[in-house]
Amino acid sequence: MSSFTLLVTSAPFSQQNAYSAYRFAHAAVQSKHKVNGIFFYQSGTINGSNLQVTPSDEFDLFNAWQTLSQQHNVPLMVCVSAATKRGITSAEDAQDSDTPHFSLSAPFxxxxxxxxxxxxxxxDRLIQF
Structure with missing residues (x-):
């Protein structure tokens, strides 16, 4: 079986790319391939923000990423510098910068x-979405 790294550079709702990345990752783990990790970069870092509110009639990509990570042990990695530029910080990074707010939480x-x-x-392969 093959192993994959996914690079997601698209925001969750601006294009189809982030959803396609999720569908690929889900299909890969279902087919017994290994997804070593999903790296969110540039606008893709928005996928990790827990401030997203998904309308009830749309697919909740944020929760889908979390479920995929928890069920299949897939690391969800968000680039700290690209995320910070977009106002997305973890609790640890928020403490370091004296900013009391954060929007990135586990499993991201x-x-x-x-x-x-x-x-x-x-x-074995890097696939960018």
Whole structure:
């Protein structure tokens, strides 16, 4: 079986790309492939914000990412610098910057670009959405 790293650079509702990434990851784990991690970069970091409110008649991508991570042990990694530019911080990063607010919580984790390099190195394929 193959192993994958997914790179998501699209916001959850601006294009189909983030949803396609989720569908790919879900299909991969269902087919017994390994998803070593999903790295959210640029506008893709918005996928990790817990401030999203999804209308009841739309697919809740935020909760879908969480469920995928929890059920299949898939790390959800959000680039700290790209997320911070978009107002998305973890509790730890918020404390470091004296900002009391944060919008990134588990299973999403705040990481650097070095973690993406490690993911790519440990995977058979990198797929960008």
């Amino acid at each position: 984790e705040s990481v650097g670009l070095g973690d993406l390099a490690i993911l790519i190195n440990s995977s």
